[in-house]
Amino acid sequence: MRELTKHEELILLSTWRLKDNAYGVTIRKKILEITEKTINYGSLCNTLYLLERRGFIKPRDSNPESIQGGRRKVLYNLTPEGKKALITAYEVQKSTWNGFSELAFEE
Secondary structure, eight states: OOOOOHHHHHHHHHHHHHGGGOSHHHHHHHHHHHHSOOOOHHHHHHHHHHHHHTTSEEEEEOOOOSSTTOOOOEEEEEOHHHHHHHHHHHHHHHHHHTTHHHHHTOO
16 A cells, blocks of 8 residues: 555545544645645645545535525545555554654753
C-alpha cells in the first residue's frame, strides 16, 4: 500500500473527526482548525476524488436542505480501507518520531 501524503492524511483525519457531517465545506474548515492553513477547493475536491478511487472514502448524497432551493450535499465517510490507511500512517509517524524527545534535549 502506498503511503498517504500529508494532504491526504489531513483530509482523511478531518473526515473521520466530522463523522456524518463531512462534506467539502466542513472538511475545509476542520483542516483550517487543525493546521491554521487554508486549502483551496480545487485541491480538496481533486484529493477527495482520488481517495474515493482508492477506496478510502465513500460518498453519499444528503437529503436536500429544508430551505427553498435547498441543495443536496455530497457527504463522505471513511471505509475500512481508509481507517487502515490512517492507522498505518499513524504507526509510521510514531516509529519515525521514536526517540525524538531524547534528541530534542541533547546539547
